[in-house]
Amino acid sequence: MNVATRTTPQKNLPAAWKRGWPWQEGAAGRFSPFKAVVFALLLLPALWLLWRTAENDLGPRPLTELILQTGTWGVRILLVSLFVTPLRQILRYGRLALLRRMTGVAAALYLLSHFILYMANHAFVLDKIVTEIVKSNYLIIGLVALTALLLLLATSTDAMLRRLGGRRWQMLHRLVFPAAMLGAWHYFLQVKADIFQPLLIIGFLTWLLGYRVWRKWQPQGGTLPVGAVAVLGIFAAVLVVVIEAAYFSWKIGPAVVPRVLEANLSIDMGLRPGIWVLLVAAGVTLTAGLATIRARRS
Ligand code: HEM
Structure with missing residues (x-):
């Protein structure tokens, strides 16, 4: 809109x-x-x-x-x-x-x-x-x-x-x-138990909001540097993992936190939302890098 x-x-x-x-x-x-x-x-x-x-x-x-x-x-x-x-x-x-x-x-x-x-x-x-x-x-x-x-x-x-x-x-x-x-x-x-999708949405929204705020600091019309795009992706992914750990700690108890972190580092249980956010953000960062190189050449 x-x-x-x-x-x-x-x-x-x-x-x-x-x-x-x-x-x-x-x-x-x-x-x-x-x-x-x-x-x-x-x-x-x-x-x-x-x-x-x-x-x-x-x-x-x-x-x-x-x-x-x-x-x-x-x-x-x-x-x-x-x-x-x-x-x-x-x-x-x-x-x-x-x-x-x-x-x-x-x-x-x-x-x-x-x-x-x-x-x-x-x-x-x-x-x-x-x-x-x-x-x-x-x-x-x-x-x-x-x-x-x-x-x-x-x-x-x-x-x-x-x-x-x-x-x-x-x-x-x-x-x-x-x-x-x-x-x-x-x-x-x-959602009653499966917070996978809400976590994904929170991660992407964090990236989007961070992008808008960061871009405000750029000189008029400037694109965000590739480094900033990468930092945003890492920040959004880490935030999702923290929220996931906090949620399960609140629901089940603090003892579950290491298991949540472990699940995020392994693919045995499929990719966790934080990792999805990181992968998508990595794709966007790569695209930003390629677009910057192309713009400099032309
Ligand atoms: C921008 C506003 C809204 C958004 C983005 C939104 C989004 C969603 C989403 C994503 C779900 C969960 C789907 C799932 O679990 O697969 C949901 C469930 C639900 N929403 Fe909304 N919703 C909005 C406004 C509303 C409003 C205004 C109402 C009613 C007053 C409402 C009533 C419900 C109900 C009752 C469910 C759960 C149905 C169930 O579990 O039986 N939502 N909504």
Whole structure:
């Protein structure tokens, strides 16, 4: 949903932001294979869920399964939307900016369906829904996150960008970070035992947040040095391991901490989330290194 850049003039909106279908590009609205492919990918989880619904393949509690799936896909797509800008800057590939609004809007719509399905699971009986939400911290947190995302969704149009002005619009759209963090917290609180995915999300969010903060210190328009990208990856991975150890120490007892650390250093039990974060961050660092070399040569 992060559509504007820091220096966006209000009147001369880039053609890429002009209203159009998700598969169109530019003021003339020409067909964009790049956007069309990403749009199709964003639709896939929804189509897959519709197909499973039609096939009666959602298990004994279909609505619960749909709530879980839309929540999980919503968070994943939200993360993808937050990765668009760092990747554009690292790869020095401006066309990636075309995907920011599309991915952000898709994430908000998946999460809106998540909430609608939750209400459907309660037969849309409002007082039952309100009573349950106010009794449960993770639902309150989820609702605050969703409200922020819906505010961003409602202001994601060109008309709202013009009405608010680039600077105010951009400040408002920074809400996406607190919203994503609250969403991750909601996820973490609601999982019963398997904290693998919430930990992954916390790791990637840490990297993304660190990237934005670090980039603020760079001279205007500068890309983050490769060393900084590497440090961020290591920091995010270590934080995930620390949170994992702290969680199991709290759940089971401090004696389990060495075993958690051991599990992170071995592949016997599969790769732990901290290692996944490290591997993905290493890939991004390598990409940043190659892009820097290419930019220096050209
Ligand atoms: C931005 C906001 C939100 C995000 C990112 C989000 C994300 C998620 C995720 C990832 C899951 C877990 C899926 C899994 O375990 O596989 C989940 C579960 C759940 N969410 Fe949300 N959610 C949000 C808002 C809400 C809201 C507003 C409600 C309702 C008031 C809600 C109700 C639930 C419920 C009830 C579950 C658990 C279902 C179950 O275990 O039976 N969520 N959510």
